[in-house]
Amino acid sequence: MKRLLKYLTAYRKEAVLAPLFKMLEASFELFVPLVMASMIDRGITGRQPAYIWKMGALLVLLGIIGLTCSLTAQFFSAKAATGFAAKLKSALFAHIQRLSFSEMDTVGTSTMITRMTSDVNQVQSGVNMTLRLFLRSPFIVFGAMVMAFTIDVKAALLFVVVIPLLSIVVFGIMYVTKPLYKKVQSKLDEVLGITRENLTGARVIRAFGREESERARFHESVEELNRMQIYVGKLSALTGPVTYLIVNGATIALIYTGAVRVDTGIITQGEVVALVNYMSQILVELIKLANLIVTITKALACANRVADIFEIQNSQEAPDSLNPEKEKVGQPDEICRFEHVGLTYQNAAEESLTDIDFVVKRGQTVGIIGGTGSGKSSLVNMIPRFYDATVGRVLVDGIDVRDYPVEMLRNKIGLVLQKAVLFKGTIRDNLLFALQDVEKESVTDEQLMRALEIAQAKEFVDQKEGGLDFVIAQGGKNLSGGQKQRMTIARALVRNPEILILDDSASALDYATDARLRAAIRNMQGEHTVFIVSQRASSIMHADQIIVLEDGRVAGIGTHDELLAGCSVYQEIYYSQFEKEVQA
Numbered sequence: 001m002k003r004l005l006k007y008l009t010a011y012r013k014e015a016v017l018a019p020l021f022k023m024l025e026a027s028f029e030l031f032v033p034l035v036m037a038s039m040i041d042r043g044i045t046g047r048q049p050a051y052i053w054k055m056g057a058l059l060v061l062l063g064i065i066g067l068t069c070s071l072t073a074q075f076f077s078a079k080a081a082t083g084f085a086a087k088l089k090s091a092l093f094a095h096i097q098r099l100s101f102s103e104m105d106t107v108g109t110s111t112m113i114t115r116m117t118s119d120v121n122q123v124q125s126g127v128n129m130t131l132r133l134f135l136r137s138p139f140i141v142f143g144a145m146v147m148a149f150t151i152d153v154k155a156a157l158l159f160v161v162v163i164p165l166l167s168i169v170v171f172g173i174m175y176v177t178k179p180l181y182k183k184v185q186s187k188l189d190e191v192l193g194i195t196r197e198n199l200t201g202a203r204v205i206r207a208f209g210r211e212e213s214e215r216a217r218f219h220e221s222v223e224e225l226n227r228m229q230i231y232v233g234k235l236s237a238l239t240g241p242v243t244y245l246i247v248n249g250a251t252i253a254l255i256y257t258g259a260v261r262v263d264t265g266i267i268t269q270g271e272v273v274a275l276v277n278y279m280s281q282i283l284v285e286l287i288k289l290a291n292l293i294v295t296i297t298k299a300l301a302c303a304n305r306v307a308d309i310f311e312i313q314n315s316q317e318a319p320d321s322l323n324p325e326k327e328k329v330g331q332p333d334e335i336c337r338f339e340h341v342g343l344t345y346q347n348a349a350e351e352s353l354t355d356i357d358f359v360v361k362r363g364q365t366v367g368i369i370g371g372t373g374s375g376k377s378s379l380v381n382m383i384p385r386f387y388d389a390t391v392g393r394v395l396v397d398g399i400d401v402r403d404y405p406v407e408m409l410r411n412k413i414g415l416v417l418q419k420a421v422l423f424k425g426t427i428r429d430n431l432l433f434a435l436q437d438v439e440k441e442s443v444t445d446e447q448l449m450r451a452l453e454i455a456q457a458k459e460f461v462d463q464k465e466g467g468l469d470f471v472i473a474q475g476g477k478n479l480s481g482g483q484k485q486r487m488t489i490a491r492a493l494v495r496n497p498e499i500l501i502l503d504d505s506a507s508a509l510d511y512a513t514d515a516r517l518r519a520a521i522r523n524m525q526g527e528h529t530v531f532i533v534s535q536r537a538s539s540i541m542h543a544d545q546i547i548v549l550e551d552g553r554v555a556g557i558g559t560h561d562e563l564l565a566g567c568s569v570y571q572e573i574y575y576s577q578f579e580k581e582v583q584a
Contacts, residue, residue, distance in 0.1 A: 003307045004123065007087040014080035015131060021073035022136040028066045030143045033277035035059055037151075037270035045269070073132060081128035089120050092309060100316040101386045102346050107312065110193035115309050119185065119302035126299020129292050137289040144278040144285075151271045155257050159282070162250040166286050169242050173235060174293045180232040182301040187225045194218050236297075239290035247283040254279055316388055318406045328398030335397060335499065335529045336360040336383060342391030343378055343552075352378050353552045356392075360545065363527040367540025369573060370549035376533045377418065379549070380501045383531070384413045396499070414497030416505035420484035422476035427461060428468040430487060434495050448494065454520040455490035456513050457483065481508035489517070493524075501531045506539060514539055537574045546570070 008015055035055050043052035096104075096112055104112070141163060148156035198205065198214055205214050258272035330337055337360070343353040353375045360366050368376050381387055382394050385401045394401050401409055414434075422430050431448050432440045448468060452458040460483055464470035476484040485508050492500060500521070506514045518539065521530055532540050540546055541560040548556040548563060548570045556567030563570040 003310065004088060004303055007091060008080065008084045008127070010087065011080040011083050014076040014083075018073045018077035018080060018131040019135040021069045021076065022132055023139055025066045025069040025073065026136050026139045026143065028062045028069070029140065029281070030147055032059065032062060033274035033281075034147070035062070036277060037268070037274035040270035040273055041268045077128050077131035080131060081124050084127055085120055085124035088123065088306070089116060092116055092120070092306060095310055098314055099312060100314050100388075101381070102315055102388075103312050106346050107309070108189075108193065110196050111189045112309070113196075114185070114189050114192055115306050118188065119306050122302040123299050123306060126296050126303070129295045130299075133288055133292045134296075137285040137292065140285040141282050141289075144281050148275055148278050151274055152258075152261065152267050155254060155261065155267070155275055158250050158254050158257070159279070162246060162279075163282070166243055166246055166282075169246070170239060170286065170290050170293055173239050173290075174297050177232050177235050177294070178297045178301060180228070180235070181298045182304065184225070184228050184232060185302060185305060187221075187228055191218075191221050191225055194221055236294045239293070240287060243286050243290060244283070247279065247286070251276060251279050251283075316385065316402075316406075318385075319403065321405055322399070322408060323403065326399055326403060329395055330359065330398050332398075333362050334359055334395075335362040335364075337395040337398075338379075338382075338392070339395070340392040341382065341389045341394060343375075343382065343387060344390045345387070351390075351552060353382075356554060358545075358547060358554070358557055360529060360531075362529055364544040365522065365530045365532065365542075367543035367546040368531060368533045368549065369535065369537065369540055369546060369570070370555075371573070372535075373551075374549040375552040376549055377503055378552075379547075380415075380503055380531055380533055383499065383501065384410050384415055411495075412498045413501065414492035414495050414499070415501045416485075416488050416492045416503060418504045418507075420476065420481070420488045420505070422472050422479070422484055422487060424472065424474040426466075426469050426471055427464070427487070430472060431468075431491050431494050434491055443494065448490075451490040451493040452486075454493055454517075454524060455486045456509075456517050456520065457486035457490050460486075482510075482513070485509060486513075486517075496526065497528070499529045499531070501533070503533045504535065506534070507536075511538060518542070535573075537570075537577050541574075548573075 035058055039052055039055040042048060043055060093116065096116075145156065145159040145163060148159050194214075194217060198218065205211060254275055255272070258267065258275060261267045262269055262272055338356045338358050341353060341356040342351050344351045356379060368379060370376050378387065382389060383396065383401070385394075385404075385406065388402065396404070396409065396412065423433065428445075428448065431451065432443060435443065445468060449458060449461075452461050461467060461470070472479065472487075476487070479487065485505050489502065489505055506517060509517065514536070515538075518532070521528075532543060534540050544559070546556075546558060546560060546563055547554060548567055550569050555569040556563050558567070564574060
């Protein structure tokens, strides 16, 4: 939790004023039993109605002042807690954005979402409750004990016994439940992970008739979470009854002792009532403190989980600027070079890519083909440095990608991933998404329409109401699969990148549209290097160079004719899609 408190520094004033006003409220509350005692001893016993009205008015005044102080404290604590949570979420989101794909894969999306939402909300509640009650409750407890000693020392000795006993109960339960709450949050991660899998893979689940098994898996996980929450809830719930038992026992002892001392004339009836009121105040405050302890316990467990994300550092260090004296490797016309590259994902037992070695000339079209799991996407993801080579190196423009500032490297590259991702907003907003704010102002509608035309998307955009101002739903749900893919290709083209990577981004297009797309990309103005990843031989057969992958290794490099003549893997792929010519 200490590591996160720096996000509260902007709200120092509120963090000080909130407990201060709560302490003022508590101070006025401590005077109430003394006013009641005086009202009983002088007003009721002495039959002085005027004094009763006077003390009654004083009680009302104390109540109004206490209410005002309480509302003010609530305002400041809520402002500090919500502001703290907003800054924490912003910092956490920015930190996650800086992590590499390796760290994101290791932690998991569902865990990230839980830390950003549920965990931060728990921490916010903890901060709010702490500012309101953490000082007030102990102040009332020990203040009541001090006030009791001013009334009668012997009777007040009960407070000395009760308060430590209650503290042992409250903090003991906190000590036991803190690690359990952390386990509950971890289990919640698992439930969210299963939920996310089922929602994103709903069609696959239905296609294979796995609804019942997935429902059973989900219910099993939820039941386990439920059992854990009930168990830790039962332990936390012990605080209330045990506290009541101890305080009510002390109250009985206090009434008995007070009755004896009233009978002997040592203290008055009003003072006994005041002592009982102080004991009741202690009871109420300890119940509040017990609930606060539960909230703080949850908050601390969640704070540690959030802090754990901040502890994860990006494994991909990058310089702030490109060293101008850096010597370039290879020929001037080379745009990309893989030098005996190997890639092993974190926690993986084997390499995903092994000894990848090839050179791409500027302006070439490179096709990458292979079976499922052969490493096609892994290979192209290393060019924009989504993953770092564990063996060898990847060079762009003759410079190791690890020597580039990340922004500079990725400004050279336009990447269209396998899964088309669109955001809620207009078509124009989605096309401009890849540009910086300064760059967006200089892009004209004609340039956007040209990118759409190359991506074979202009026809359907013209048919949409509003054209470029047509609003796309979240995730592009109001577009077909092919339309979404063409939109993402157009978005990459708007940047006019030196290297364009199409990672199986035309899988939803028919063969005719795919062919027109490839022809349009070839005829683009400027010298663009294009990587086309596909499982369709027709999509890459006209490429200047084709790289065939099998089980993470290069099975062949060459043109279509060369590979068809001498690469068995390419032959198998090609003839599975095209009829083999019958030799005469």
